[in-house]
Amino acid sequence: MKDDETRAREALRRLLEKVPIVEIEGITSEAASSQSQPDLVARLLVDGRPRVLVCEYESNGQPRYARSALLVLHDYAQRTPHATPVFMAPYISPAVRQLCEEKGVAYLDLEGNARIAFGGVFIERIVAENSGAEQRELKSLFRPKSAQVLRAMLRAPGRSWRVTDLSEVSGVSLGHVSNVRTALIDREWALASPEGLLLSKPDELLDAWRDSYKAPSGERMRFYTPLHGTALEDAARSVLSTGDGSGHAAFASFSAAHWLAPYGRTGTHYFYADHEGVEKMRGALRLAPASKGENVLITVPKDAGLLADTVEPAPGAICTDPIQTYLDLSIAGERGAEAAEHLRREKLSWPK
Structure with missing residues (x-):
C-alpha cells in the first residue's frame, strides 16, 4: 500500500477509535489482491451489530476524480452487506464534501475533515477550509x-x-x-x-x-501631483495613449474602475507602469515624490502581462482589463470590495 493510503488507514482508525460504541475488528487493504475491490475495508461492530466501511482513496481529491470514485464506491456498497461507502483523499474541498453528501457517500481526508454516518453513529468534523x-x-x-x-x-x-x-x-x-x-x-x-x-x-x-488573490509583486511608488479632475485625466491619457513603443502605463484599481464601471471617485489615482512609463508620467503629471500626502500611486509590476492585457474604454484611457481591475479592487478595503462587486455586476456577468 502506498504511504498516503497507509496514512488514510491510520486516520480512519483514529477517528473510529474515538466512538465508544464502535469496535474495530480490522481495517484491511483489499485492492492489493483485486482491482475490483475497494482500497480499504473496515469491519466493525456497532453495539454488537456488524457494519462495514468500504473506502476508496484518491491521491487527488478534485471533483473530476471524486465523481468517478463515488460511482465505484456505490458499486462496492451494493455488493457488500451492511456497507457504508467512504471517499478518502489528502484534502477534500467544501465543493466535493457537498458532492459526497448529495450522493450519499461519507468522506474523510488526511487534514481531518470528516462526515461519516452508519448504524446510529454520526461523525462530522471540519478542521481545514483550505489545506x-x-x-x-x-x-x-x-x-x-x-x-x-x-x-x-x-x-x-x-x-x-x-x-x-x-x-x-x-x-x-x-x-x-x-x-x-x-x-x-x-x-x-x-x-x-x-x-x-x-x-x-x-x-x-x-x-x-x-x-x-494577493497584490502583484513589484515596486510601489508614491507621488504628489498638483493636477486635479479633468486636467489630470487628460494629462494621463496623453501619456497612456502614446504609441511610440517606449514606456507603457495603464489606469489601475479605482482609477481603471472609473472608466469601466464608475462607482465613486477617490482622492488617489492608481496606475501600473514600466520604468519608462513612470518617467513619462513624471513629466506629464508633474509628479513629485511623496512620503506622505500622496495622491498618485504607481506600481511597476514584475508581471509584464498586466500591461499587455489592457482595454481602452475611452480614447486614451488605457486600463487594466476588467478581471485584473476586479481583483485589485477586491483587496482594497471595504470600499474597494463594494466597487469590485459593482464592476462584476456591470462587466463580469455570465449566463448560469
Missing part, C-alpha cells in the same frame, strides 16, 4: 503566466479553445497552457469537448481567484 496542498495548487494556478491564460478565457467565456490558440492569444507556452487546462478540468471549472476547452463555471473560477 496547505490546496493553497499551493491554487497559488500555482493563479501565478502570472497562468493568469494570462485565465484572463484570456474569462474575456471570452463562451469560446471553446484549442491549446494552440490559447497559447497564441495569451502569449504563454503550450506546456503551461496544458497545465492550466488540466487544473481547470480537475476542478470542473472547464470542460473538454471535441471543439476545445470551454469554461463551464467562470463564476466559481473567479471566486477562487479573488479569495486567494
